Amino acid sequence: MGDTIEPVIGLIGGSGLYDIDGLEEREWRKVGSPWGEPSDELLFGRLGGVRVVFLPRHGRGHRMPPSALNYRANIDAMKRAGVTEILSISAVGSLNGDLPPGHFVIVDQFIDRTFARAKSFFETGCVAHVSVAHPVCPRLGDAAEEAARQVGLKYRRGGTYLVMEGPQFSTKAESELYRAWGCDVIGMTNMPEAKLAREAELCYATIAMVTDFDCWHPEHDHVTVDAVVKVMHANADRARALVKTVVPMLGAPRGPCPAGCDRALEYALVTPPEQRDPALMAKLDAVAGRVLAK
Ligand SMILES: CSC[C@H]1O[C@H](OP(=O)(O)O)[C@H](O)[C@@H]1O
Numbered sequence: 001m002g003d004t005i006e007p008v009i010g011l012i013g014g015s016g017l018y019d020i021d022g023l024e025e026r027e028w029r030k031v032g033s034p035w036g037e038p039s040d041e042l043l044f045g046r047l048g049g050v051r052v053v054f055l056p057r058h059g060r061g062h063r064m065p066p067s068a069l070n071y072r073a074n075i076d077a078m079k080r081a082g083v084t085e086i087l088s089i090s091a092v093g094s095l096n097g098d099l100p101p102g103h104f105v106i107v108d109q110f111i112d113r114t115f116a117r118a119k120s121f122f123e124t125g126c127v128a129h130v131s132v133a134h135p136v137c138p139r140l141g142d143a144a145e146e147a148a149r150q151v152g153l154k155y156r157r158g159g160t161y162l163v164m165e166g167p168q169f170s171t172k173a174e175s176e177l178y179r180a181w182g183c184d185v186i187g188m189t190n191m192p193e194a195k196l197a198r199e200a201e202l203c204y205a206t207i208a209m210v211t212d213f214d215c216w217h218p219e220h221d222h223v224t225v226d227a228v229v230k231v232m233h234a235n236a237d238r239a240r241a242l243v244k245t246v247v248p249m250l251g252a253p254r255g256p257c258p259a260g261c262d263r264a265l266e267y268a269l270v271t272p273p274e275q276r277d278p279a280l281m282a283k284l285d286a287v288a289g290r291v292l293a294k
């Protein structure tokens with residue numbers, strides 16, 4: 001069938017998630033990228049027969065802080081590895097009294113307050129502007145929601161994730177500002193990851209696990225790494241169950257993404273072919289090969 005693809009599920013594991021249990025045919029493999037070094041080797045395998053590629057975002061051993069991650073290399077390596085959709089699993093602080101630690105949030109919006117990261121694959125030599133009005137793929141969100149329901153998690157569908165630069169946690173004034181903006185959760189990593197996944201025409205969604213109340217809550221201590229890690233460990237089994245449940249749901253052969261994530265670059269390129277920089281074109285072979293070949 002012309003447009004039918006066999007999905008390969010990319011999993012990006014955040015704080016506390018550095019491996020995937022129960023993976024069949026598992027193998028860590030280095031995947032090179034013209035954008036530099038990904039956070040680690042990629043773990044290839046199958047879950048319930050479905051092909052999975054896992055990347056620990058901070059590297060095994062949590063070696064790299066959010067600002068030092070090479071988000072472009074991570075997404076490019078995933079695309080080169082054949083990944084068709086990415087589920088990010090991330091630890092977040094809560095900015096919303098209705099979302100206490102232990103809850104999961106299937107995020108649908110982001111506010112990007114990061115400022116010290118390369119945010120696009122497109123540079124001088126090839127300009128492109130994709131839409132990130134809806135940065136999360138609803139099809140992946142539906143699957144994450146159904147899996148959360150089946151596993152019996154306390155979860156909320158929808159929520160805005162404020163992405164801060166870090167690595168320090170927020171001041172109280174910042175935390176209150178983000179609450180006034182209507183943000184629900186806060187973390188340091190999902191941007192530019194989500195924007196780059198869109199540029200690479202990969203469906204993307206985030207399952208955020210609330211680990212703390214940041215620093216705004218009058219009845220809770222300010223966030224510490226110790227508190228985050230404790231909640232992560234307490235919830236590890238639930239996070240694992242969620243992954244094991246959601247992957248098989250996404251594994252069936254499918255047609256094009258109804259939301260158009262896999263065609264994001266269709267009308268995004270501004271620079272005409274004769275003005276494009278050949279060196280940059282070579283680096284874009286994986287993420288933009290589909291449109292550059294036209
Ligand atoms: C260890 S607490 C702060 C750390 O945790 C989150 O990481 P991730 O999104 O990869 O789960 C947060 O963004 C910070 O990087």
Ligand SMILES: Nc1ncnc2[nH]cnc12
Pocket residue numbers: 091092093094169170186187188211212213214215223228
């Ligand atoms: N309160 C918080 N702020 C930023 N990133 C986090 N990750 C987990 N909790 C966090």
